[in-house]
Amino acid sequence: xxxxxxxxxxxxxxxxxxxxxxxxxxxxxxxxxxxxxxxxxxxxxxxxxxxxxxxxxxxxxxxxxxxxxxxxxxxxxxxxxxxxxxxxxxxxxxxxxxxxxxxxxxxxxxxxxxxxxxxxxxxxxxxxxxxxxxxxxxxxxxxxxxxxxxxxxxxxxxxxxxxxxxxxxxxxxxxxxxxxxxxxxxxxxxxxxxxxxxxxxxxxxxxxxxxxxxxxxxxxxxxxxxxxxxxxxx
Amino acid sequence: xxxxxxxxxxxxxxxxxxxxxxxxxxxxxxxxxxxxxxxxxxxxxxxxxxxxxxxxxxxxxxxxxxxxxxxxxxxxxxxxxxxxxxxxxxxxxxxxxxxxxxxxxxxxxxxxxxxxxxxxxxxxxxxxxxxxxxxxxxxxxxxxxxxxxxxxxxxxxxxxxxxxxxxxxxxxxxxxxxxxxxxxxxxxxxxxxxxxxxxxxxxxxxxxxxxxxxxxxxxxxxxxxxxxxxxxxx
Numbered sequence: 001x002x003x004x005x006x007x008x009x010x011x012x013x014x015x016x017x018x019x020x021x022x023x024x025x026x027x028x029x030x031x032x033x034x035x036x037x038x039x040x041x042x043x044x045x046x047x048x049x050x051x052x053x054x055x056x057x058x059x060x061x062x063x064x065x066x067x068x069x070x071x072x073x074x075x076x077x078x079x080x081x082x083x084x085x086x087x088x089x090x091x092x093x094x095x096x097x098x099x100x101x102x103x104x105x106x107x108x109x110x111x112x113x114x115x116x117x118x119x120x121x122x123x124x125x126x127x128x129x130x131x132x133x134x135x136x137x138x139x140x141x142x143x144x145x146x147x148x149x150x151x152x153x154x155x156x157x158x159x160x161x162x163x164x165x166x167x168x169x170x171x172x173x174x175x176x177x178x179x180x181x182x183x184x185x186x187x188x189x190x191x192x193x194x195x196x197x198x199x200x201x202x203x204x205x206x207x208x209x210x211x212x213x214x215x216x217x218x219x220x221x222x223x224x225x226x227x228x229x230x231x232x233x234x
Numbered sequence: 235x236x237x238x239x240x241x242x243x244x245x246x247x248x249x250x251x252x253x254x255x256x257x258x259x260x261x262x263x264x265x266x267x268x269x270x271x272x273x274x275x276x277x278x279x280x281x282x283x284x285x286x287x288x289x290x291x292x293x294x295x296x297x298x299x300x301x302x303x304x305x306x307x308x309x310x311x312x313x314x315x316x317x318x319x320x321x322x323x324x325x326x327x328x329x330x331x332x333x334x335x336x337x338x339x340x341x342x343x344x345x346x347x348x349x350x351x352x353x354x355x356x357x358x359x360x361x362x363x364x365x366x367x368x369x370x371x372x373x374x375x376x377x378x379x380x381x382x383x384x385x386x387x388x389x390x391x392x393x394x395x396x397x398x399x400x401x402x403x404x405x406x407x408x409x410x411x412x413x414x415x416x417x418x419x420x421x422x423x424x425x426x427x428x429x430x431x432x433x434x435x436x437x438x439x440x441x442x443x444x445x446x447x448x449x450x451x452x453x454x455x456x457x458x459x460x461x462x463x464x465x466x467x468x
Binding site: 011046055056059063109111121124163165169 | 283288289402407410
């Protein structure tokens with residue numbers, strides 16, 4: 001199953017991240033005619049914010065040790081916690097069922113959009129992705145393909161490299177969730193909003209090259225071939 | 235004016251960040267009897283997610299150059315954009331009016347809570363904090379005091395230092411907003427959830443010492459004395 005998640009506030013016509021996740025899906029679909037695809041638009045259909053019932057239930061589950069999702073209901077103490085779990089379990093189940101999680105992620109204020117962080121905060125329920133018998137992550141062989149669109153330039157060696165809290169953050173998050181290094185693909189498209197400001201023409205060339213490289217990398221990943229030739233994997 | 239913003243999903247009884255921002259306010263209030271305090275609870279009263287009308291209006295404003303908030307209405311083209319601006323302007327106005335912005339920020343999944351990111355994404359409207367005549371930030375002399383509570387240990391020299399996307403992120407964000415280095419105070423309380431896991435007793439001592447240092451630092455900042463003696467400013 002392919003779990004395709006977009007988080008841009010923009011419609012596809014104005015969103016580089018949406019167009020790039022669509023490209024992945026278009027290449028992937030005919031190659032996997034029998035596979036399901038689940039789509040989640042975190043902007044059209046926002047994940048509800050956490051409440052105190054979520055954190056109370058989460059702490060009780062953490063204190064109980066390694067509790068798999070099917071044993072969480074036995075620890076629920078009131079209707080508010082039941083409601084929180086009802087909002088959370090479908091998100092967890094989708095991730096557990098996915099062979100590939102495809103994420104469209106524009107940079108908002110140097111990091112991921114609040115819409116994506118709301119999904120992360122809810123889906124990361126204690127124990128949800130841990131094998132209760134071994135303590136190992138259940139996501140070792142899950143492939144994560146995140147498309148990271150950024151209005152400016154934040155790549156290695158650029159002056160704003162250290163202001164990038166989008167790419168390194170998602171790497172930290174998914175590594176700690178147990179996604180294997182070789183299954184974690186962060187594909188960046190740089191300078192996507194270069195048209196908003198006065199700029200030297202060379203920046204348009206760099207933006208076009210970055211977009212073309214992202215498209216090639218995503219096409220190869222969707223076809224299951226790994227990184228595109230000539231592109232150093234991040 | 236003191237703008238006090240909390241973002242924990244927990245009530246004060248279970249929230250270290252809320253108790254610490256409350257401590258700041260308690261010390262600050264009698265010392266500033268004539269000053270206003272505005273309180274915003276981002277968990278009880280979430281900032282609405284961005285829509286495509288927000289980003290469309292934001293891009294139009296960016297293309298127009300340096301547009302101060304009072305000139306934004308002239309660029310609004312439809313009711314959806316008017317609604318977005320109506321949701322945004324009060325947040326911007328509060329920050330512009332504040333001498334001190336006090337933020338309570340628990341670490342959620344290695345970064346700031348989605349509730350705070352939703353505020354950041356909305357309040358960071360193009361041009362909102364820039365002097366249209368000089369291009370300089372209007373927040374140079376605004377003091378930002380952020381209280382950063384983290385369940386684990388992420389301080390300098392710890393094995394998880396590089397998983398901290400809470401402190402460095404807020405530093406990047408407020409620096410880029412133009413807050414002067416000497417006015418940006420990030421106060422951390424480490425190991426606040428040490429009770430959730432089996433742990434050696436020394437970690438409880440470290441947690442208590444970190445909390446005591448945070449309380450001393452916040453008390454000194456609220457009294458306007460700068461960092462507490464013996465504490466290296468971050």
